[in-house]
Amino acid sequence: MGLRIYGVLRSRATRPVWLAKELGLPFERVPVIQAYRLERPDAPDAPLNTASPAFRAVNPNGLVPTIDDDGFVLHESLAITLYLACKHGGPLAPRDACETGLMTMWSLWAATRCEPHALTILQRLPASAKDHDPAAARAAVDALREPFGVLDAALRDGGGFAVGARFTVADINLAEVFRYAQPASGLFDANPHVQRWLAACQARPAFREMMAERETEPL
Structure with a gap:
């Protein structure tokens, strides 16, 4: 069966897909769309979505991404990327228990400390956003100044990357959260190490390939 990744690329499925491309892993992607994006997710002709019984049989939480790796089913994007990196090794994976701890720490920090505010920026700051809300966006920007x-200080002192002075799975997990905050350019201008790091992450061929595929999907 190999590796199967469930989820459209306008979701957190970007994280395992980017990692799989970095590792050169063959995989099948099953494009499961979020049910909230469909007018009638239960319609007989609706595309496979997070409310579909067929997908709920794979992930009863009804969330993407999920992977099936030769029968091993795993949910949650950060758990998936950390698992795949550890399984396949190489420079993206932790070299020892200390690096395992640090990669887990940064991944959880990104998800809990930063992602809610970064998503608010993405959804509320651009004038073209459906839910444009300048006040909410300003509050989110203020909340992210300290993180x-x-x-920025960790990248400055750590050789330009989150762990081990090299690009790792931790950088993928962080970069995909910080990508959401990119409409708030002032945050990046005030933190040049973050700005350079994110640009380097997004210049990688695997990221560019993933994003090119993402752009072919409907909004």
Whole structure:
């Protein structure tokens, strides 16, 4: 069966797909769309979505991404990327228990400390956003000033990357959260190490390939 990744690329499925491309892993992607994006997710002709019984049989939480790796089913994007990196090794994976701890730490920090505010920026700051809300966006930017400074100092002192002075799975997990905050350009201008790091992450061929595929999907 090999590796199967469930989820459209306008979701957190970007994380395992980017990692799989970095590792050169063959995989099948099953494009499961979020049910909230469909007018009638239960319609007989609806595309496979997070409310579809067929997908709920794979992930009863009804969330993407999920992977099936030769029968091993795993949910949650950060758990998936950390698992795949550890399984396949190489420079993206932790080299020892200390690096395992650090990669887990940064991944959880990104998800809990930063992602809610970064998503608010993405959804509320652009004038073209359906839910444009300048006040909510400003509050989110203010909430991220301190975390941006924390990461900026860590990158400055750590050789330009989150762990081990090299590009790893931790950088993928962080970069995909910080991508959401890119409409708030002032945060990046004030934190040059974060700005350079994210640009380097997004210049990688695997990221560019993933994003090119993402752009072919409907909004």
